[in-house]
């Protein structure tokens with residue numbers, strides 16, 4: 001049984017060599033043109049970043065080191081007594097490109113559990129915040145403040161060789177991942193159950209098992225399994241999405257992993273990104289209220305048109321890269337399909353029925369390049385079924401925090417790789433409209 005560090009020690013030199021060869025042998029190879037539409041269109045489709053752990057295919061969806069979600073479900077170890085992928089086995093795959101054994105997964109779970117308690121100053125910081133402060137603001141603050149412990153920052157100040165950066169980055173990343181559940185659960189407790197004692201971390205439990213326990217739902221095996229799957233498959237979605245790209249940019253300045261990920265979290269908080277699952281739930285509940293007992297394909301179609309005609313987007317549909325139903329959405333649907341209680345839930349049923357109608361309506365509307373559901377079309381509605389109903393007012397919007405616990409897997413993995421590969425500070429060239437016009441005329 002190896003530790004994740006030992007496996008990385010073996011993999012890093014190979015990847016460093018691969019990059020060296022790419023730079024020396026293919027440095028001038030062309031990957032695509034930069035068009036005006038890229039510069040003014042949010043760089044959509046521009047191949048301009050290196051990101052190791054996952055690549056998003058427009059049709060197939062996400063692959064983690066080449067493995068689809070279905071592949072991962074077959075090969076990645078689950079928790080004892082569970083079936084779903086857990087955060088630790090996904091983290092191992094993202095970091096190393098290898099599939100961990102059961103024993104390696106358990107060992108990583110134990111290491112994270114042993115590091116999971118929060119320092120007292122973080123507890124005090126979070127407890128001092130008003131319960132009306134947005135949970136994502138609180139999460140970002142807690143993550144940033146944890147950099148008091150940053151081994152990377154301390155080592156950098158001491159003066160270390162560039163080749164050693166990644167080892168400290170890895171230690172910080174594991175420390176931060178370990179503490180995220182306690183931080184996220186404390187925020188939840190303070191807002192929704194003030195004064196309720198928080199359970200201690202169980203050293204024999206996986207990261208998400210402990211998270212669900214601290215949220216107060218530890219006796220709900222189905223919810224625990226759902227969140228294991230949710231957190232594993234939301235872990236990484238290549239590098240160009242707003243949260244990943246933000247943390248990558250900030251990390252490229254050699255700001256420590258805590259600061260880099262805190263920055264990524266604030267990008268995740270936006271309604272077009274990580275807040276979308278909450279928006280979906282709000283929208284589906286409005287639909288339910290308006291349609292009453294009359295839930296038919298026709299009435300859903302009318303509601304969709306009403307949303308579109310009022311100039312709003314249909315939340316949970318469309319994507320910057322995907323051009324097919326999101327396999328993460330399909331995986332969550334599959335989870336629902338195997339559980340009668342979920343299948344009977346009116347909101348889960350409405351999500352399914354909406355999916356039967358929405359793509360055709362969005363195609364007819366003709367604007368979005370992708371008329372299919374993304375993962376957010378389902379994820380929040382299932383949380384609601386299990387009793388996590390805190391989403392309504394913006395200051396009680398908790399769902400994105402769960403996404404924030406998950407996305408750390410991918411963003412911190414890339415932080416480690418960026419340091420291992422010695423990637424430089426990001427600094428793309430910007431242009432004014434006048435400068436663009438001048439270039440076109442040349």
Ligand code: AMX
Nearest residue numbers: 272273276313314315316317318319320367368369370374
């Ligand atoms: N409903 C209505 N219109 C939509 C739409 C939707 N679901 N998705 C895209 N469009 C519109 C866009 O607003 C844009 O209109 P404009 O030309 O008037 O500005 C046009 O279609 C073209 O957009 P696009 O190229 O297809 O999408 P994009 O890459 O610019 O944006 C996304 C992608 C996800 C922000 C967009 O599809 C959207 O707003 N969807 C709804 C919100 C959502 O579900 N977000 C979650 C995404 C996943 C995640 O990050 N968690």
